[in-house]
Structures are given as C-alpha cells and as structure tokens.
Amino acid sequence: MEALKTIEPKIDQEEKQYSYLNLGPTHPATHGIFQNVLKMDGEVIIDAEPTIGYIHRAFEKLAERRPFYQITPITDRMNYCSSPINNIGWHMTVEKLLGVEVPKRVQYLRVIIMELARITDHLVCNAVIGVDTGALTGFVYLFQQREHVYEIYEEICGARLTTNLGRIGGFERDFSPKAWAKIDKFITEFPPILKEFEKLLVRNRIFMDRTIGVGGITAERALNYSFSGPNLRAAGVDYDVRAMNPYSSYEDFNFIVPVGTNGDTYDRFMVRQEEMWQSLSIIKQAISKLPEGPFHATVPDFYLPPKEDVYNNMEALIYHFKIVMGETDVPKGEVYHSVEGGNGELGFYLISDGGRTPFRLHLRRPCFIYYQAYPEMIKGSMLSDAILTMSSMNVIAGELDA
Amino acid sequence: MELNKEQRTLELLKEKFEDQILQIESPYNLLTIHLRAEKIVEVIQFLYSNEETQYQYLTTLCGIHYPDNNEIAVMYQLHNLPVNHRIRLKIFLPIENPSTPTITTIFSAANWLERETFDFYGVIFSGHPNLKRILNVEDMIIHPLRKEYPLEDQRREDKVDSFFGR
Numbered sequence: 001m002e003a004l005k006t007i008e009p010k011i012d013q014e015e016k017q018y019s020y021l022n023l024g025p026t027h028p029a030t031h032g033i034f035q036n037v038l039k040m041d042g043e044v045i046i047d048a049e050p051t052i053g054y055i056h057r058a059f060e061k062l063a064e065r066r067p068f069y070q071i072t073p074i075t076d077r078m079n080y081c082s083s084p085i086n087n088i089g090w091h092m093t094v095e096k097l098l099g100v101e102v103p104k105r106v107q108y109l110r111v112i113i114m115e116l117a118r119i120t121d122h123l124v125c126n127a128v129i130g131v132d133t134g135a136l137t138g139f140v141y142l143f144q145q146r147e148h149v150y151e152i153y154e155e156i157c158g159a160r161l162t163t164n165l166g167r168i169g170g171f172e173r174d175f176s177p178k179a180w181a182k183i184d185k186f187i188t189e190f191p192p193i194l195k196e197f198e199k200l201l202v203r204n205r206i207f208m209d210r211t212i213g214v215g216g217i218t219a220e221r222a223l224n225y226s227f228s229g230p231n232l233r234a235a236g237v238d239y240d241v242r243a244m245n246p247y248s249s250y251e252d253f254n255f256i257v258p259v260g261t262n263g264d265t266y267d268r269f270m271v272r273q274e275e276m277w278q279s280l281s282i283i284k285q286a287i288s289k290l291p292e293g294p295f296h297a298t299v300p301d302f303y304l305p306p307k308e309d310v311y312n313n314m315e316a317l318i319y320h321f322k323i324v325m326g327e328t329d330v331p332k333g334e335v336y337h338s339v340e341g342g343n344g345e346l347g348f349y350l351i352s353d354g355g356r357t358p359f360r361l362h363l364r365r366p367c368f369i370y371y372q373a374y375p376e377m378i379k380g381s382m383l384s385d386a387i388l389t390m391s392s393m394n395v396i397a398g399e400l401d402a
Numbered sequence: 403m404e405l406n407k408e409q410r411t412l413e414l415l416k417e418k419f420e421d422q423i424l425q426i427e428s429p430y431n432l433l434t435i436h437l438r439a440e441k442i443v444e445v446i447q448f449l450y451s452n453e454e455t456q457y458q459y460l461t462t463l464c465g466i467h468y469p470d471n472n473e474i475a476v477m478y479q480l481h482n483l484p485v486n487h488r489i490r491l492k493i494f495l496p497i498e499n500p501s502t503p504t505i506t507t508i509f510s511a512a513n514w515l516e517r518e519t520f521d522f523y524g525v526i527f528s529g530h531p532n533l534k535r536i537l538n539v540e541d542m543i544i545h546p547l548r549k550e551y552p553l554e555d556q557r558r559e560d561k562v563d564s565f566f567g568r
Contacts, residue, residue, distance in 0.1 A: 334434070347461065
C-alpha cells in the first residue's frame with residue numbers, strides 16, 4: 001500500500017521530472033501477482049522496486065506441523081507448472097534422510113515424469129514469451145500439448161495440476177498400460193509440433209528484434225545473483241544439477257546441457273527450446289532402457305500398504321496406522337538435497353529432530369533468488385521490454401512467495 | 403578427488419581461522435562447519451576469493467531457531483562450482499540480540515535471502531542496504547518462524563489429540 005502513494009510525480013535534484021508507474025500487483029501482462037513500482041523517464045525505466053509476498057502461504061511454517069508425507073501437497077503449490085519435479089524432489093530428500101535406496105525402475109519412472117514436467121514448464125514459458133511479443137498462435141497451439149501431458153499425470157496419479165505424485169519410496173501404483181500408451185502417443189506427436197512452433201518464432205524477424213539484447217545479464221552477475229537453471233545457462237554457465245550432482249540415475253542418460261552467450265531473452269528462449277528436445281531424448285532413453293522390478297522400495301514404515309491388505313492383514317493395518325498417525329521413528333540429522341526444477345536448482349534443506357514433523361524445512365526456491373536481479377536487468381530498457389524480461393525469466397508467483 | 407578438496411579447504415580454514423571454528427561435521431556428506439559469529443564475513447570472503455577454494459556461488463541462506471539453547475542460527479550454504487563441492491557454515495546468535503554483518507557485499511543474491519531471514523527470525527543484518535520485511539506484511543510485529551509462535555491456536559478446544567501422545 002506504501003507504494004501506491006508514491007504515484008504523484010516527484011521533482012529530482014536535476015529538476016527532472018520522473019513519473020512512477022505501478023506495474024501490478026494484478027496486471028495481465030505479468031502472469032502472476034507481483035508489483036513493480038517503476039520510475040520512468042518517458043518510456044525508459046530508470047529504476048524498479050519489486051514488492052513480493054502477495055500469495056505467501058507460510059509453507060516453511062506449515063511444514064513444521066505436518067508429517068513428512070503430508071508435505072508433498074505443499075510442494076505442489078510452489079512451481080505449479082512442474083509440480084511432479086517438486087514432489088519427487090521432496091520424496092528424494094526424505095529418502096536421503098532415511099537412507100532408503102529406491103529400485104532402479106522407480107528411478108527411471110521418476111526421470112520420465114520429471115522430464116515430462118520439464119517439457120510442460122518450458123513449453124508454457126516459451127509460449128508466453130511468444131504471447132508477449134504479440135504471437136498468440138504458438139501459445140494456443142502448444143497448450144494443447146500441455147493438456148496431453150496433464151492427461152498422462154492424470155493416468156498416473158489422478159490429478160492434473162497439483163499432482164501430489166508418488167510416495168516416499170516410489171509410486172503409489174505402477175504405470176498402467178493406458179498411461180504408457182499416452183506417453184508413447186505424446187512422444188511421437190509432440191516433436192513435429194514443437195518443430196513447427198520453433199519455425200514460427202526462432203528466425204522470425206519481429207520476434208528476434210523484440211528479444212535479442214533484451215534483459216541481458218552477464219555470467220558474472222548471474223552467478224553473483226545465484227541464478228540457476230535455464231536463466232543461468234542462457235548467460236553461458238553450464239551448471240545443471242542433473243549433470244553436476246546426478247540424482248535418480250541421471251548419470252545413465254546421454255544429454256547435453258545447452259548454454260547461451262548473452263543471457264538475454266532470446267538466449268533464454270533458445271536454451272529452454274533445446275532443453276525440451278533433450279528432455280524428449282531422455283524420456284526415449286528411459287523408456288528403452290526401463291528395467292523390470294517393483295514400483296516402490298520396501299520401506300513399510302513409510303510406504304502406505306495397499307488398501308486390501310490394510311483390511312485383511314494385521315501388519316499392514318499396524319503400518320497404516322503408524323504412518324497416518326506419524327508414529328514412525330525418523331533419524332535425526334540435517335540433509336540438503338536439490339533437483340533441477342523447471343526454473344533451476346530447487347533445494348530442500350531439512351532438519352529432523354527425530355519427531356514426526358521436520359524441525360525445520362527450508363526451501364531453496366530458484367525464482368525467489370533470481371527475481372531480485374530483475375530491477376538490474378530492466379534498468380534503461382523500455383516498458384515493453386520489462387514485460388518480456390519478466391516472462392522469459394519464468395517467474396512463478398507460487399514459487400516466489402512460497 | 404572431492405575428498406582431497408574438502409581436506410584442503412579444511413586445512414586452509416584451520417590455518418587462518420583456527421580460533422573461529424567450533425565444530426566440524428559432515429552429515430550426509432555435506433561438510434558443515436559451526437563458526438563463531440564474529441568473523442563470518444571474513445571467512446566467507448576468504449572462501450570466496452582464495453584461489454584454492456573459490457566458493458563463489460551462494461546456494462542458500464536461512465535461519466533456524468533452537469529454542470532449547472535460546473539461539474538463532476544462520477546457515478550459509480556455498481558451492482564451489484569448478485570442482486563441484488558444497489560447504490555449509492552455521493553461526494549461532496543469541497535470541498535477545500540476533501545481529502550479524504551482511505554478506506550482500508560479497509553476494510548480491512544474499513539481499514533477499516537476508517531480508518527473508520530478518521522477516522521470519524528477526525535477525526538484524528547490519529549494513530544491509532534495504533533490511534525490511536519481504537514476504538509478510540510490513541506492519542507485522544512478530545517474526546513468525548520462531549518456535550514460540552505455534553501454527554494453530556493452542557487454546558482450541560474442539561480438537562483433542564492428546565490420545566495420540568501429541
């Protein structure tokens with residue numbers, strides 16, 4: 001509310017009059033609830049003051065009162081464009097704390113899901129960059145494909161957007177034949193459409209003029225701002241958690257980590273575009289090399305037993321009760337685990353004191369960390385470029401505010 | 403190779419900041435060093451600029467409240483990208499006056515992370531360019547992630563779960 005009062009023009013020392021513009025909190029072009037008070041000299045941005053926290057939901061506090069398995073739905077609501085990555089990242093953190101080794105098949109299935117999620121995340125971001133340059137066609141065309149991925153999620157876990165996918169130790173059920181058919185259909189139908197989308201924009205004169213050299217950042221500044229994910233790679237640093245600290249058997253797959261040179265909007269677009277192709281390749285490799293085996297680890301203390309057993313089997317009933325009531329023992333310790341989320345390094349810093357809930361859970365949200373560079377990136381550019389910079393950074397309000 | 407790097411980092415730190423180190427442990431293969439609060443900026447600056455360490459990427463920074471010791475810890479996690487090694491530093495501040503110098507002079511990324519820690523734990527980062535609340539409303543008077551603030555109203559009577567030992 002403080003910011004709204006500053007709209008009246010102020011006279012600067014040099015007797016130059018600047019105008020102040022409130023971009024947000026709810027502005028259709030920002031794709032989320034963020035406020036930026038822009039100090040403008042005509043059409044040029046002199047300074048920006050971001051205000052965040054409009055959808056803060058106190059996830060870190062909530063997590064301190066919930067048993068581990070109930071924290072998964074909280075992670076859904078961070079980066080809701082790729083919730084399965086958040087879910088699986090959280091499961092892997094708990095597994096690391098408990099020392100659970102999950103079967104190879106689970107790891108491969110997780111890779112398939114996480115790469116599908118990465119595709120949807122990048123797809124939404126790139127399609128929206130198109131919209132902000134005035135090309136609505138690609139957006140409408142690609143959203144159909146996102147729908148197909150959501151149908152795959154639906155087949156696997158029953159939900160579409162906030163997936164709550166999987167369990168600590170694996171999956172709640174194996175992929176059904178219908179799910180496999182949908183995955184096969186997607187990976188055959190999607191490449192030509194992605195190719196067509198690329199043809200619409202990549203060498204498009206208008207698109208290039210609008211994006212090249214817009215919202216750039218150097219590799220040094222990006223590292224100093226702790227950028228991660230496609231935004232860092234667009235600046236030319238090949239830091240990818242999947243390659244650097246492989247988790248969930250990423251070391252078994254061949255993929256390249258695309259990097260850009262200028263760190264501008266065009267590079268970010270191109271890096272995401274290439275990552276979608278790499279993700280498709282990883283999915284194909286994972287399907288062809290998929291090992292046989294169980295779809296969950298044998299951790300009865302944490303993995304809910306099937307419902308039939310709960311009704312007919314004493315042990316399963318006891319485990320079910322203990323899990324639901326949070327009566328199982330957890331080791332004490334501090335663990336940090338990170339995965340490559342849609343936007344970068346998504347980290348979970350978990351301190352367990354042996355109780356049913358975490359003593360402390362800190363979420364390293366990539367958006368929160370890199371969005372603070374936004375004022376620096378838009379200084380001296382036009383208002384319309386600021387919109388493009390924001391959408392190409394892929395700032396997701398849910399992840400930003402936690 | 404990673405182990406050697408870790409040992410080398412420790413050697414260098416011990417050589418230079420022997421008196422600052424309180425405890426060294428390595429839970430889940432992540433080197434964790436508990437330090438005295440006074441020289442934390444010097445330590446981070448040393449890890450940042452020394453040719454042999456180069457911890458030039460701030461992965462994250464957060465606060466932790468330990469009500470039993472009346473302490474607020476600040477955790478810094480740094481990453482040495484060229485050799486891919488992570489390190490975690492922890493300092494402990496008294497709850498009556500949790501104050502420590504800012505590291506925004508070294509890492510621009512620390513700006514909002516420190517504001518977040520101030521917002522939720524009340525840690526004063528002296529020298530911070532813009533230390534105000536970030537996620538909560540400005541007129542909030544408490545620091546909500548401290549343990550003395552329960553998530554639910556403890557006076558609620560419609561929800562008895564003492565049967566389950568809680």
